[in-house]
Amino acid sequence: GAVVSQHPSRVICKSGTSVKIECRSLDFQATTMFWYRQFPKQSLMLMATSNEGSKATYEQGVEKDKFLINHASLTLSTLTVTSAHPEDSSFYICSASLPGLAGGLVNEQFFGPGTRLTVL
């Protein structure tokens, strides 16, 4: 199956610093990538949808200036948590989807292994 990687897997940073998380599709070109956030023992909350070459679409309540997303190529999307605070500590997961069938609908998302962010 398609493989998606994330880097780093874990990061600890001081409050006020910015952290960049990379999401790569290793063996396919992903037209769309998604970023999720997951708190302990909770479900995944979609943060934003990222399309290569265009601005990301953020879900309601997600600050676009706080969570900067860049989808510079068909295999790489980055999420930068700017001026991180302890409440930003979470598990961030990306996914990449293959181009959909006729009609443009994507069918399956391939998930990265996640990045554990701890802000002190």
Place this chain on the structure above:
Amino acid sequence: SQQGEEDPQALSIQEGENATMNCSYKTSINNLQWYRQNSGRGLVHLILIRSNEREKHSGRLRVTLDTSKKSSSLLITASRAADTASYFCATVPADSWGKLQFGAGTQVVVTP
């Protein structure tokens, strides 16, 4: 927003037993997917069932979909200790262009 509601929230069974978990959703969907997550890891796609399908099998997994009741079930037969994980259903709403909406998940523990 979360669309799927799953029950039970937690399930503890012994090896060899079957595990059944249910998912309900609120809006019309394009398809429904089930994922598995081991603790602290990413998600693994298990199975996708389209809105015009009623049942699907994959190995020891059986998924049903009842669009009239807006519900789905995942059955794991002859469970193994390695099946211990959290299981999430996720719907692709009909107008969402592929965005997944996840349920709260069911934590399954299979004891040897």
